[in-house]
Amino acid sequence: MTRLQGVTASSGFRAAGIAAGIKASGKEDLALVFNEGPEYEAAGVFTENKVKAAPVLWSRQVLSTGRLRAVILNSGGANACTGPGGFQDAHATAEAVAEAISGWGTETGAIEVAVCSTGLIGDRLPMDKVLAGVTEVVHEMGGGISGGTDAAHAIMTTDTVPKQSAFHHADGWNVGGMAKGAGMLAPSLATMLSVLTTDAKVTAAQLDEALRAAAAITFDRLDVDGASSTNDTVLLLSSGASEVEPTQADLNEAVRLVCDDLAAQMQADAEGVTKRVVVTVTGAASDSEALVAARTIARDSLVKTALFGSDPNWGRVLAAVGIAPIELDPDRIAVRFNGSPVCEHGMGVPGAREVDLSVTDIDLTVDLGIGSGSAWIRTTDLSHAYVEENSAYSS
């Protein structure tokens, strides 16, 4: 992954990012990803929150066709909890994009345009600025590195760096992608948005299989605070421009690699992060029980504050896993921090309190000792900066 990164790493895609005045700060806030074809297959996965933002309702609906020409994304406002008016705004935005693209020479309908939004929940978008911005961003569209990178910048909220990735297959096809936010797909700290592209010649069903499989072990395994966004969206579009038809296995692997890289970038840039933590649970009765246990530990505020303090407080890990609704024998639990055993048979081992956790990357492994199920979750510590950023977000 050393060559071109981002959504324009796949041939057949153009992108742009501009400052449309949606954000009060005047920073970039509107991005467009445009598929030049020749094919327009697409798939998507969306938040599982029952409270879904208007753009999620819109995009889920248009994706039922398995076909997309473009994705318009804005930061500076989530357009969530905005009622029927908010849904009309999402529709009007898609309509404006379709018209602008059509005027540019490619006949497009609103039903071929997905909409993604991120920012504060509850306010209507400034539609005069959004619609003026749509005209501008369509004119700005460029191929190559600049378009993709501009788009990646324009979807940032509390992100400090844009997130882009790409996989280039030796057979001449590519998968590229960008993302913003930090949190798991469905649960999310800030909203998580990601657009992935490929120039492989594949069907919407193939994209759907690859995207669901990849999201389940990448974005779904990133859990910063268990909080859940109304707007989380991941889209995968194919142009077929490479004319290469990869196997499903190769497509799955390429999409997984790009999603995994983007998830790692989101973890590293999570709000207030000072530690990158991977919680691995082994020896569970099943993989799904291991996942429940890993997620329970990763969400525990006392574990997360201890890690912020570089404190090898393994007792909190046992207390956390003890409330997971899984099969458990306290006397069989073993815990390691970065490979150093701190707890065996449910008891501390000599030197456990002296393990050095002042490093940035922490590998926390819990062996339940009762089966062969295993799973891992990426998470972060709970720091002062997390409290600072999130106590001042909307004001």
Add this chain to the structure above:
Amino acid sequence: MTRLQGVTASSGFRAAGIAAGIKASGKEDLALVFNEGPEYEAAGVFTENKVKAAPVLWSRQVLSTGRLRAVILNSGGANACTGPGGFQDAHATAEAVAEAISGWGTETGAIEVAVCSTGLIGDRLPMDKVLAGVTEVVHEMGGGISGGTDAAHAIMTTDTVPKQSAFHHADGWNVGGMAKGAGMLAPSLATMLSVLTTDAKVTAAQLDEALRAAAAITFDRLDVDGASSTNDTVLLLSSGASEVEPTQADLNEAVRLVCDDLAAQMQADAEGVTKRVVVTVTGAASDSEALVAARTIARDSLVKTALFGSDPNWGRVLAAVGIAPIELDPDRIAVRFNGSPVCEHGMGVPGAREVDLSVTDIDLTVDLGIGSGSAWIRTTDLSHAYVEENSAYSS
């Protein structure tokens, strides 16, 4: 509740608290509550964490008789995750208390002595200090206000004030109690310990009914961070010294009032608290679904950091309730902060962003608008002080 507070508010009880050297700080760390009789009925509720501390295993076992002469409580060490040796320590402590009391003139067996511990998980207790302390604390036992208050001081860990309460019935019987910690029973920030006493003439079965009913709507409704202790214990002992036999309903109500008062004191003194928050959910499909929704909101880090920032960010409340596994119609949700409507029909109302939340007590009410179920949870904000205290706890 203006008269004598605490465990010695009930006649027939003596108590003491001393510094036994278990805490490195030299502060009080060993408490005893002694029932002089003539009756010795008792009931208890314990943590639901699968990882249970040795004193919980011990006390649960001795309580199967429905009878207790004494409770010995230590701060400065949880005696959790300490294996068979830790269980032997709990047993040895009860044995030492029984011997000391017997030597003092009242024949007592270890099986009549409950043990409670709180502090860091994973270390064995300094048994030389505990056992020497047991001899001392039995000699120190006094009745009246001093004994109960000394005991309430000795069980404190990160508590800044001792928590005591009492209810005095016009018929001449009393319920008194002390508590430490903050968190719900089962989940707990630090461990929650509470000992309640009554001089009413009641059976162990009556105590058990009153205690379970009271805990379910007081300690169980206090949820600071969803974290769960290995040591949570609430005990209720009766001496029968008043010779009054109250009705079950009167007993239930008296125990509930004392538990509710202690829970409110724990909320007010929770680690890092700057806001006392009550989350009330109404209009749910059932009371149990309302409770799930209230707990989900109360545990949401983004809601809690917003409250710390006095930010009426109702969108985060909707995002939080949207992940609760309950029946929900996003378009019917209404939210009020301290009585001011901020969201109706799932959308913001004018002026919602201007609601003043700079006060200490915050009443957050969410009406789901689909049924008649309701429930509430006491919680706190998520502050810098919470992160500070919990990132430096064991070091």
